[in-house]
Amino acid sequence: MRNSPNSSPKLMRHDPLLIPGNDQIDNMDSNVKKYDSTGMFHWCAPKEIEKVILTRSEAAMTVLSGHVVVCIFGDVSSALIGLRNLVMPLRASNFHYHELKHIVFVGSIEYLKREWETLHNFPKVSILPGTPLSRADLRAVNINLCDMCVILSANQNNIDDTSLQDKECILASLNIKSMQFDDSIGVLQANSQGFTPPGMDRSSPDNSPVHGMLRQPSITTGVNIPIITELVNDTNVQFLDQDDDDDPDTELYLTQPFACGTAFAVSVLDSLMSATYFNDNILTLIRTLVTGGATPELEALIAEENALRGGYSTPQTLANRDRCRVAQLALLDGPFADLGDGGCYGDLFCKALKTYNMLCFGIYRLRDAHLSTPSQCTKRYVITNPPYEFELVPTDLIFCLMQFDHNAGQSRASLSHSSHSSQSSSKKSSSVHSIPSTANRPNRPKSRESRDKQKYVQEERL
Incomplete structure (x- = not known):
């Protein structure tokens, strides 16, 4: 059975139970649908972190395409940034199981172990211990075939000099953009036009509204890899794009990286909060975009237990x-x-x-x-x-x-x-x-x- 370019990747590993193939995915989607107790997110039984860790050789043998690569800087002493908030919208239950994009974290295993308690209930998550600055690690996870690469850092608050707080994220972004790739890998059809939301399969029927989202045959340079980089200081956006001729004093929202969606700054949240004051309908849109949907039950569950519980698929929860x-x-x-x-x-x-x-x-x-x-x-x-x-x-x-x-x-x-x-x-x-x-x-x-x-x-x- 041929995989669609944007569907969940079929991972060629020795243990078929850890990462299922297409037949198993179809079976899981039709018979073993599991969601959290609120029915808002896909859920699975807690997994030990050792079961999702990939070595570099295993990752290199894996055929990953249309996935999400999360490059995270952090160590055993770094503050937790809450990776669950990033994963939850990508595991929203209004996507079918086979539409979920595989998520691969690249970073320090010591840091990811501390975050794992909030991630172990989400399906299709893998970890490659390493560093986002290592090109070998990036090639192992097929960075050129991903649908999106997200660059985050948990070390930003550990640096007193504000101008250096974003140095790791900026270096990782520039490192990826300067990479070159073999054109022969084009058979897997890398996405070079930006992030495609889960479920937006380019193999849709000709008369489907989402049909026609084309992919170029391959990506031969890292400049075409879809990347979004988190920044603490707005002024550092000038270092992200070497081809950008914006004035260094230009406001963030007028810069090319922000307009193209390749940079995100914490200050953006402030403007969103201001917008909700003048139009309360904006909050509904933001909630849909950022959380994948939320209910009072879900918010109470996270506030009280800080974890998602599995639940039975009842008509009430499936309605969500x-x-x-x-x-x-x-x-x-x-x-x-x-x-x-x-x-x-x-x-x-x-x-x-x-x-x-x-x-x-x-x-x-x-x-x-x-x-x-x-x-x-x-x-x-x-x-x-x-x-x-x-x-x-x-x-x-x-x-x-x-x-x-x-x-x-x-x-x-x-x-x-x-x-x-x-x-x-x-x-x-x-x-x-x-x-x-x-x-x-x-x-x-x-x-x-x-x-x-x-x-x-x-x-x-x-």
Whole structure:
């Protein structure tokens, strides 16, 4: 059975019980679905840390693709940063088991042992003891084939000089960007266009809204690896991108690394808190983006016990899976292709909402999309809440909130499965049901278009 590029990697290890193959994953997804007691997250029985540790040789023999690499700096005396908060959204129950991305931690085993008590109940987690500055360790975990590389440090508060607090993260980021890779590995199809949310499988049917998210054959340079680096001091963002010609005094939110999503600073949380004061609906969006969803029961459980408990799959807990999740829509092909070439964002917003019950809230655009000649640059930047008349281009990716099950909330579009979708579903290669394309539908009357525009403007003001 062929793995889809974005599905859980099949790990070729000697112990099939630790990391299951595709057949075992299918069986687990259909018969042994386990969630925490609130039904909000995937859960598994506690595992000893020794069972998830990979040696460098084992990692090198492992075929990892479409995974998440977490580079962590820390030691036995470092303060805990709470890696569970990073893992929880990637293990949200509104993703099917086979859609979960494998997470590989690269860092000091002494530090990870201290964090492991909060991580041992999450499935598909591995550890490679080493250092994020070692290229051998990075190559062993196929850093060039990951969907995202996250660089964190627990040592930032141990340094008195504020200008040096981010030195480890910056060095790790620059080290990865300067790496070169063999083009022959392209068979595994590395992702060079940025992070793909869990469940967004590029092998989706042609008429699926998420179809068309293309991967380049391979990544030959570390510059194209999707990386996000945590910074303590905003001013240090100037050292992350050697090609960036921003003024060193430029505010963080105006810099290229921040706009492209490759840098995150603690100060961003302050602005988010301020935004919630003026619009309480923002808190719901932030909660969905940051936590993968939260309930009072979950918050009380973590506050009281600081751990997730396994629970039986009752109708009440399984109902918690039916919540929205973040997705990226491609405009290159699929039902939105007609709007991708010169269409208006407002028309896309209305079509996605009325036909597929999807709420669009931003555009992920190639940096050089405006150039008349093709560019090799794969950097993208985010455009939030564009105006109605904002023109779209075919290479745009659209950030949106989609339902757990497209067909469950489908009210206006007919529900039918094509033979292609049935085949994909049987292989567990996509979590998205087939949705008939509406590209051939006749154009709506202008009066209706004006009503849609008026509704969009009203929602934008809210």
